[in-house]
Amino acid sequence: MDHGGGIQFLEQQGINLFHVFDTKDVLDLIKPALSQIDFEKYPSAVLIGNAGSGLWHALQEYGMDSADPVDDFSIHLANQYSSQFLKTSNFILYPSSYPISLQKIGMRTGWAHTTPMGISIHPKFGTWFAYRALFLIQKKLEKSVPLSDQHPCESCVDKPCQPICPSGAVRDIGHFGLDECAQYRIQDGSRCSQQCLSRLRCPVGSEHRYVPKQMQYHYFRSQQTILRYYGSGS
Ligand code: B12
Ligand code: SF4
Ligand code: SF4
Structure with a gap:
């Protein structure tokens, strides 16, 4: 499905890691943290991340005046992508206080692998990446194909x-x-x-x-x- 230019928008802001899941495929990792929501309403889950310094530079433009600038910027980007480009509502799972393991969800994209230093590694970006937002959306998107690069x-x-x-x-x-x-x-x-x-x-x-x-x-x-x-x- 066309993301309405949303992926290009995210890339311009330094979000160079992007993966769409069918919500049912990550429900085992999400549901224990928040059983009260009606997951049927949200068929897709989107995980976005940044590798390298692109997002950092975009953040300087956006402004770092809040108590939690990276998280606030990430929520802003997830909301813009969902409302402006997909014309749908979302439910932000991260950043938040829900105890959801991003590392375990990241493993299911195929681009994150466990290392001896705990932090996950990407075949191209090494350990220089982080997850910036995980959110459910009320639209069904085509799910991403996991990478199959070597660890x-x-x-x-x-x-x-x-x-x-x-x-x-x-x-x-x-x-x-x-x-x-x-x-x-x-x-x-x-x-x-x-x-x-x-x-x-x-x-x-x-x-x-x-x-x-x-x-x-x-x-x-x-x-x-x-x-x-x-x-x-x-
Ligand atoms: C709390 C937290 C921490 C705490 C952990 C304290 C504790 N024992 O609980 C502290 C402050 C120590 C921490 C440190 C770091 N963290 Co941290 N952390 C988190 C956070 C926000 C929540 C983890 C959690 O509670 N998960 C929920 C439970 C259910 O899942 P879990 O997998 O069982 O959680 C455990 C592990 O995640 C572990 N943990 C947390 N961080 C790290 C980092 C490493 C390297 C390892 C082995 C384990 C680990 O602690 C959790 C509780 O026991 C996650 C984001 C997230 N939501 O996943 C980031 C996250 C795991 N951390 C991350 C990072 C990058 C780091 C640091 C490198 C940050 C830094 N620049 O210093 C360091 C790594 C350690 C080091 N070398 O110094 C990244 C990892 C990305 C990746 N590429 O794998 C995450 C995913 C955040 C993100 N936005 O991407 N972290
Ligand atoms: S690739 Fe990097 S993280 Fe993995 S074993 Fe070698 S030095 Fe360690
Ligand atoms: S920050 Fe890295 S090098 Fe330093 S003690 Fe932790 S794992 Fe070892």
Whole structure:
């Protein structure tokens, strides 16, 4: 189906990852978080994300004056795409407080694979991507065909992301130590307060690495969340 120019609009704003699901195909991951809605009304679910720095530059144009600029901009884009281009209503599942695992939903697109450092990897963009919005729409769109590219970590023989991690959190694929990482990040003198050394060492998609201000923004915010979860550290 034609998205009424909506995909081009999103691309211009730095949304370069886009996947349409039949809602029934992701219901097992969504429904436990919000059973009260009538899913029959929403036949399609759209997942959008950004890779690289395009969205960051578009955000500077849009404005960063709110408390949560990236999330607010992402909601704005999801709403514009739904109402202006598809002429339909949506129900935003993310950003929100619903406990829905974007990483698990992302795996079903075929472009996200599990790494030793937990964060998922894209065959082209490496780990330099994030999910920006997940929303249900009241229109049936043609579902996207999942990518079938090879998992980049399987052909990465040396796995340089492992030895560089100072907390020992980066082990085998699917066995990331989130607690060790988080505790290390908030220690005094941590080398990971504003960056992830393992992520920087991964060769896949390094040309799509975030620009310094973008990296600072995301690492600062996640560090604040870690401080709320794990206390103020030593
Ligand atoms: C809460 C949260 C965190 C918390 C986790 C605290 C905790 N133990 O609960 C903290 C602050 C630690 C965190 C950190 C990061 N996060 Co985070 N996080 C989330 C968030 C908002 C919710 C997770 C959740 O509760 N899911 C609901 C439950 C039902 O699903 P779940 O899969 O079982 O959830 C667990 C995992 O998601 C895990 N988790 C959360 N973040 C991360 C990151 C990694 C690398 C791993 C292994 C696990 C993990 O914690 C959850 C609870 O146990 C998700 C967005 C989302 N809605 O999925 C992003 C998300 C998972 N995080 C993401 C990212 C990028 C990061 C950071 C790299 C951010 C940064 N720049 O520092 C770091 C990674 C860790 C590191 N190396 O420092 C991305 C991952 C994208 C990708 N490519 O895979 C997500 C999907 C957000 C997004 N918009 O794309 N995060
Ligand atoms: S360095 Fe290799 S093993 Fe580590 S995340 Fe990158 S591709 Fe995967
Ligand atoms: S942020 Fe630092 S401690 Fe955490 S995984 Fe990356 S390199 Fe390891």
